Amino acid sequence: MIKIKDISIRNFLSIGNTPVVLQLDDKDLTLIRGKNGQGKSIILDALTFAFFGKPFRKIKKGGMVNSINSKQCIIELNFSSGKKQYKIIRGISPNKFEIYENDKLIDQDAKSKDYQKYLEENIIKMNHKSFTQIVILGSASFVPFMKLTAPDRRLVIEDILDIHIFSEMKAIVKEQTAKIKEELKTIESELEIFTEKYTLIESHLEKLTQFNQSYKKEKLDSIEQSKQKVQEILKETEKYKRQIEELKKDIKDDSELKSKLKELEKIESSIDSKIRDLKKTSNFYQSNDSCSVCGQDIDEDFKNKIISDNKEELDKLEAGLKNVAKLITKQESQIEEIEEIHDQVRESTSSYNAEIRDMKTHTDFIKKVERELEEAVKKNENVDDSELKDMEGKIKERKSTKAIVKKKKHYHGILAEMLNDGGIKTQIIKQYIPIINRKMNEYLQEMDFFVNFQLDDEFNETIKSRYRDDFSYESFSEGEKKRIDVALLLTWRYIAGIKKSVDVNLLVLDEVLDSSLDQQGIDDVMKLFRTLKNSNVYIVSHRGDVLDDKFDHKLNVKKVKNFTQIEYED
Numbered sequence: 001m002i003k004i005k006d007i008s009i010r011n012f013l014s015i016g017n018t019p020v021v022l023q024l025d026d027k028d029l030t031l032i033r034g035k036n037g038q039g040k041s042i043i044l045d046a047l048t049f050a051f052f053g054k055p056f057r058k059i060k061k062g063g064m065v066n067s068i069n070s071k072q073c074i075i076e077l078n079f080s081s082g083k084k085q086y087k088i089i090r091g092i093s094p095n096k097f098e099i100y101e102n103d104k105l106i107d108q109d110a111k112s113k114d115y116q117k118y119l120e121e122n123i124i125k126m127n128h129k130s131f132t133q134i135v136i137l138g139s140a141s142f143v144p145f146m147k148l149t150a151p152d153r154r155l156v157i158e159d160i161l162d163i164h165i166f167s168e169m170k171a172i173v174k175e176q177t178a179k180i181k182e183e184l185k186t187i188e189s190e191l192e193i194f195t196e197k198y199t200l201i202e203s204h205l206e207k208l209t210q211f212n213q214s215y216k217k218e219k220l221d222s223i224e225q226s227k228q229k230v231q232e233i234l235k236e237t238e239k240y241k242r243q244i245e246e247l248k249k250d251i252k253d254d255s256e257l258k259s260k261l262k263e264l265e266k267i268e269s270s271i272d273s274k275i276r277d278l279k280k281t282s283n284f285y286q287s288n289d290s291c292s293v294c295g296q297d298i299d300e301d302f303k304n305k306i307i308s309d310n311k312e313e314l315d316k317l318e319a320g321l322k323n324v325a326k327l328i329t330k331q332e333s334q335i336e337e338i339e340e341i342h343d344q345v346r347e348s349t350s351s352y353n354a355e356i357r358d359m360k361t362h363t364d365f366i367k368k369v370e371r372e373l374e375e376a377v378k379k380n381e382n383v384d385d386s387e388l389k390d391m392e393g394k395i396k397e398r399k400s401t402k403a404i405v406k407k408k409k410h411y412h413g414i415l416a417e418m419l420n421d422g423g424i425k426t427q428i429i430k431q432y433i434p435i436i437n438r439k440m441n442e443y444l445q446e447m448d449f450f451v452n453f454q455l456d457d458e459f460n461e462t463i464k465s466r467y468r469d470d471f472s473y474e475s476f477s478e479g480e481k482k483r484i485d486v487a488l489l490l491t492w493r494y495i496a497g498i499k500k501s502v503d504v505n506l507l508v509l510d511e512v513l514d515s516s517l518d519q520q521g522i523d524d525v526m527k528l529f530r531t532l533k534n535s536n537v538y539i540v541s542h543r544g545d546v547l548d549d550k551f552d553h554k555l556n557v558k559k560v561k562n563f564t565q566i567e568y569e570d
Contacts, residue, residue, distance in 0.1 A: 001081075001503040001534075002124060008076040009046045011066040013059075014039040016563035019074075024506055025536055027553040029529060032540045032566075034557035039564030040540045041510050042557075044136050050077035050088050052128045053097065053116060056136060056510075065092050068562060081123060088119070099123070130159040134492040137485065137509045144485045145492075146461065146473040153459040160496045161432060163425050170419035177412045184405045191398040198391040205385060223369050226362040233359040244349060261331040268324045275317050282310045430457050432495060439494050443487035446531065447524035449480065453487075479521050482512060486525055490532070507532070510540040513547065526550050 003025055010019040022043065034040045045055035045064070055064055065073040073092040080086065087100040099106045099119055108115060120127050126134075133145055133156050145153060158167060285303045290296060418424050433455060440453050451465040463471040473484060489507075497503045513522050529537050538555075541547055548554070554569040 001497075001505065002079055003081075004047075004077070004079045004504065004506040004536075006078050007043070007046055007050065008074075009042065010075075011069045011071065011073040012046055012049075012064060012075060013042050013066065014559065014562070014564040015042060016066055017069050017072065018563075020564070020566050022555075022566065024538070027536060029551055030536070030538045030553040030555060031547055031551035032538055032555045032557060033547070034542065036542055038557045038559050039566075040542065040557045042564060043538065043540070044508055044510050046075050047077070047506075047508065048128070048131065048136065050075045050090055051119070051124060051131060053090060054128070056132070061092060066563075086123060126159050127155070129156050134160065134489060134496055135504050135506055135508065137489050137507075137512055144481070145488045146481075146484065150459060156492070157429060157459065158425065160492050161428060163428050166419050166423075166425050170416065173412055173415045173419060177409065177416060180405060180409045180412060184402065184409060187398055187402045187405060191395065191402060194391055194395045194398060198388065198395060201388045201391060205388060223366050226366045226369075229362050230359055230366075233355050233362070237355045237359070258335060261328065261335065264324055264328045264331060268321065268328065271317050271321045271324065275314060275321070278310045278314050278317070282307050282314075426457055433457055436491055436495060440487050440491045443490050443528060444483060446528045447483050447487070447521075449483045449487075449524070453484065479518060483521065483524070486512065486528070490528070493535075505534060505536050506538070507535050508538045508540070511542070513539060513541055513543065519546070522546065522550075 005025045006021060006023050008019045008021045009015045011017055032040050032043065041057065045057055045059065048054065048056040049064065054061075065071065071093040074096070075088075075090045077088045078086070079088075085102050087098075087103075089096060089098040089100075091097075097115060098108070099115070101123075106115075106118070124131075129148075129152060145156060148156065285298070285306050289298055289303075291298060437454050440455075441451075444451060444453060451463050451471075454462045454464075456462070461473055463473070463475070465471070473481065476484070486509075493504070493507065513525060529539075539547075539551075556567045556569055558565055558567075
């Protein structure tokens with residue numbers, strides 16, 4: 001069990017340079033009272049900061065240092081876990097983080113985040129989410145269990161049931177599986193290489209063993225065939241060379257033809273333009289008897305002369321246009337013929353290059369076979385198979401290792417399946433779900449809240465009440481939600497206690513009795529708190545007038561000269 005004994009607070013938020021020391025393990029049920037803004041909730045921020053390096057509320061790190069003194073912010077927290085005594089010292093301006101075990105400083109060689117991880121995993125055995133579900137319940141920045149996401153709910157449950165070890169094991173198995181896969185990949189790669197080498201050596205030895213005149217004749221025949229093919233290719237290349245040369249003779253300078261074509265096209269365009277202008281003028285005189293500008297009548301003889309002259313000019317131009325069109329057609333035809341010859345040259349050149357490549361292939365093949373023959377002749381008839389046997393031994397050893405590694409991979413696959421969320425952890429959670437539901441409903445009934453609350457193994461809730469349909473958490477009023485939150489908080493503390501996973505003496509509730517609960521709700525919750533055993537319960541409230549007679553012990557919080565002071569009153 002973790003027993004939080006006392007906390008010393010200095011220059012933290014509104015607490016000044018004179019340390020405020022609170023004894024946290026000597027009273028069963030204590031009311032922390034005071035007006036708004038006096039610093040009642042400091043204890044929640046100080047406890048959370050001591051354990052996790054961040055406050056309970058959303059306050060930036062620099063904002064935790066007392067704004068008047070601006071330095072030497074120090075929190076000292078004393079607690080025990082089992083038979084060991086611990087002290088945590090955290091500071092800001094300057095930064096400080098020390099953990100003492102039985103008055104001896106624990107090694108700080110590791111990074112700060114690793115030091116924090118050591119504190120959470122090896123000493124207090126809970127994380128920030130678990131702490132704010134079973135030790136502290138607030139009304140400001142607290143996120144109730146029922147409003148957590150499914151993954152966060154699972155983290156809280158795993159911490160409380162102390163089964164997060166399976167998640168750590170899963171991570172280890174995953175890491176090992178990755179290494180096994182890499183090892184198997186390496187073995188398979190080596191096996192493939194050795195097998196290929198074995199095949200090559202075996203083939204080589206077989207060739208040496210079977211080397212005889214027929215083998216030699218076969219190679220010589222293939223060389224001869226390739227040489228004949230080379231000769232044939234040479235003839236083909238000569239043919240293509242001659243074709244190319246003949247074709248090139250027929251190629252004229254097409255640039256001059258294209259230039260002439262452009263000139264003819266310009267002439268054609270000019271003639272066409274003149275024809276349009278003459279036709280426009282003739283059409284005007286044929287259609288009009290007066291000038292469109294000055295309005296005077298046009299002389300008939302003058303008009304006829306213009307029309308006649310235009311017709312004569314048009315006939316000449318149209319005749320010239322036909323001649324130009326014929327010349328253009330001729331030029332285009334000549335250019336097309338030259339382009340066809342160019343295409344034939346390119347085709348012949350491509351065929352020529354293909355034949356050259358084919359000849360090189362055969363030439364290279366002849367050289368390769370000649371080298372093989374030369375090397376084969378140098379080998380004697382007594383074949384040394386020691387390298388083959390060595391490679392055979394390596395293949396056998398790799399196959400044996402592969403079988404072992406594959407079996408290991410198979411077992412790790414089974415382990416991974418068991419350690420998945422649907423495996424061992426779910427089976428353990430299923431065993432505790434009935435206990436959680438039973439205890440939850442007991443606490444709700446203690447508060448005269450008669451509903452049937454059930455969580456399934458995926459932490460989805462079903463809530464029923466007499467003569468009413470199924471409800472979800474969000475279906476209830478804020479006061480009813482508060483009862484559910486308190487019941488869940490105490491349920492997690494109960495489960496943690498029987499599991500000995502996160503068993504803590506301290507329970508701090510911030511203004512949970514102020515906003516959502518009426519007088520009856522307060523009485524119901526207080527009745528429940530008084531049934532708790534081995535718990536030091538601190539309830540923060542500004543409703544001292546309503547709650548005074550319900551507590552035997554009280555802490556008065558007030559500000560004196562802008563600094564928070566806390567005094568005991570019994």
